[in-house]
Amino acid sequence: MNTTQRAALIRAYGDASAVELAEIAKPEAGQGQVLVRVRAAGINGIDWKVREGYVRDAFPLQFPAVLGVEMAGIVEAVGPGVTRFQIGDRVMGPVGGLGAYAQFVAVNEAILSRTPQQLDDVHAAAVPLAAVAAWQSLHHAGPIRPGQRVLIHGAAGGLGGYAVQFAKRAGAEVFATAAAADADYVRGLGADHVIDYRTQRFEDIAREIDLVLDYVGGEVLERSWQVLTSTGAIVGTTSPEILARTPAGRRGLWFINQPDAALLERLAAEVANGTLIAKLSEVVGFDELPAAIERNRTKPHSGKTVVDFSR
Numbered sequence: 001m002n003t004t005q006r007a008a009l010i011r012a013y014g015d016a017s018a019v020e021l022a023e024i025a026k027p028e029a030g031q032g033q034v035l036v037r038v039r040a041a042g043i044n045g046i047d048w049k050v051r052e053g054y055v056r057d058a059f060p061l062q063f064p065a066v067l068g069v070e071m072a073g074i075v076e077a078v079g080p081g082v083t084r085f086q087i088g089d090r091v092m093g094p095v096g097g098l099g100a101y102a103q104f105v106a107v108n109e110a111i112l113s114r115t116p117q118q119l120d121d122v123h124a125a126a127v128p129l130a131a132v133a134a135w136q137s138l139h140h141a142g143p144i145r146p147g148q149r150v151l152i153h154g155a156a157g158g159l160g161g162y163a164v165q166f167a168k169r170a171g172a173e174v175f176a177t178a179a180a181a182d183a184d185y186v187r188g189l190g191a192d193h194v195i196d197y198r199t200q201r202f203e204d205i206a207r208e209i210d211l212v213l214d215y216v217g218g219e220v221l222e223r224s225w226q227v228l229t230s231t232g233a234i235v236g237t238t239s240p241e242i243l244a245r246t247p248a249g250r251r252g253l254w255f256i257n258q259p260d261a262a263l264l265e266r267l268a269a270e271v272a273n274g275t276l277i278a279k280l281s282e283v284v285g286f287d288e289l290p291a292a293i294e295r296n297r298t299k300p301h302s303g304k305t306v307v308d309f310s311r
């Protein structure tokens with residue numbers, strides 16, 4: 001039996017060259033865990049933030065550290081106490097930390113969802129983090145009421161694409177910032193007003209906003225306070241600095257997503273039956289992982305990039 005596996009890992013924080021494709025020991029399923037044979041994994045902004053060491057406080061690492069936070073695959077083995085899954089089941093989800101960019105990963109069964117039959121693994125791997133984080137961040141400041149005005153920054157991105165759809169369904173009037181090239185895509189998801197962030201100032205178009213979802217951060221956050229109603233809130237996903245940068249008397253909330261297997265199962269079923277659009281912009285092979293992680297940082301993109309382990 002083969003006791004080693006291929007993985008994309010870092011041995012120290014660094015730039016794109018820090019990511020190494022290496023042979024390491026295959027993990028075992030512990031108490032309450034299943035061992036998943038990974039077939040596809042989703043690429044996220046958190047990958048290069050971890051690589052660079054930007055989130056070393058939130059994600060303290062032991063090196064070498066295998067990157068990757070979400071995947072889809074098949075149950076290879078079950079650990080003691082596992083009740084929900086059997087060998088051969090197709091599963092998808094976050095891995096509960098890092099480790100998805102390996103041929104095998106041991107994951108607590110509680111955070112995994114069954115992959116819908118009609119959803120292939122590459123498409124399934126694009127869903128877990130972004131869909132659940134978009135849903136949770138949209139509702140983080142309280143329930144959305146019909147007629148509320150919601151501004152979504154980074155609407156063409158992984159989280160943004162889902163958030164536009166969820167906000168529209170909840171009856172909100174949706175303002176969305178995106179590059180001009182992505183305007184039709186974002187409008188097709190349900191945005192009422194699409195603002196080209198490169199040529200237009202969102203402050204001139206979006207006013208009296210009840211909720212800002214900030215999936216971009218930096219100066220976009222700074223400029224967003226002025227578009228809020230007096231009771232409006234900004235939910236930030238990019239950095240906990242939002243807490244220190246919230247002006248007195250305003251509502252600025254830092255969001256951290258939580259695994260929710262039942263929510264993911266429901267959202268994945270919607271993706272499978274076509275009622276929730278999940279855009280896959282790029283599929284890469286395992287050997288392309290280091291470059292694809294770097295492209296998430298440097299290159300304009302909409303939707304999600306997935307690594308297909310069969311390539």
Ligand SMILES: NC(=O)c1ccc[n+]([C@@H]2O[C@H](COP(=O)([O-])OP(=O)(O)OC[C@H]3O[C@@H](n4cnc5c(N)ncnc54)[C@H](OP(=O)(O)O)[C@@H]3O)[C@@H](O)[C@H]2O)c1
Pocket residue numbers: 044045046129130133153154155156157158159160177178179197215216220236237238255256257296299300301302303
């Ligand atoms: N706190 C949490 O629990 C949590 C969970 C998930 C994700 N996140 C974070 O949330 C953020 C969004 O994640 P994601 O996966 O959706 O990222 P993503 O797929 O990289 O999307 C970001 C989008 O923002 C767009 N953008 C860049 N600058 C912009 C600007 N000035 N105005 C408007 N849009 C702009 C990009 O468009 P272009 O293509 O034109 O550059 C891209 O489409 C990341 O920082 C990620 O790390 C946090």
